[in-house]
Amino acid sequence: MTKLKLGPIIDDKPVKVTIELPAQLHRDLVAYAAALGREQGQTIGDPTKLIVPMLERFIATDRGSARAHRDSGQHAPRAAAHGG
Template identity: 75%
Template structure:
C-alpha cells in the first residue's frame, strides 16, 4: 500500500472553484484520486476535491510560512 500524504477526504459541502490547470497536473490529480479511492475502499474521489486538502496540507507543513505567520500574529497581538 502506498503512503499518501492525504488521508480520506471529508464528506463536506463542496465549494465551487474556477481555475485553469496544466494538463499534466490534472492527469496527476486524476491518478492521485484513483489511488486514494482504491486505498480507502471507495469510488474514485473527484480530483477537484483534492485541491483544498492538498493546499491545507502544504500550508500546514511549510515551516517558513508558520514562522513568519507566528511572528506577524505576535506583533499584531492576534
C-alpha cells in the same frame, strides 16, 4: 504500497473558486485520486475534491508558512479533518 499523505475526503460546503490546471497536473491529480481511492477503499468521483485537502496539508506542514504566521502574530494553520 506507499502511504499517501491525504486521508479520507470530508464533504463540506465549499466556496466556489475557478482555476485552470495544466493538462499534465490534471492527469496527475486523476492518477492520485485513483491511488487514494484504492488505498482508502472509496471511490473519488471528482479528483478536483482533492485540491482543498492538498492545499490544507501543504500549508499546515510548510515551515515557512508556520514561521510567517508566528512572526505576524497569527495562529499557525493546521490540517483540517482530512487525515492531516
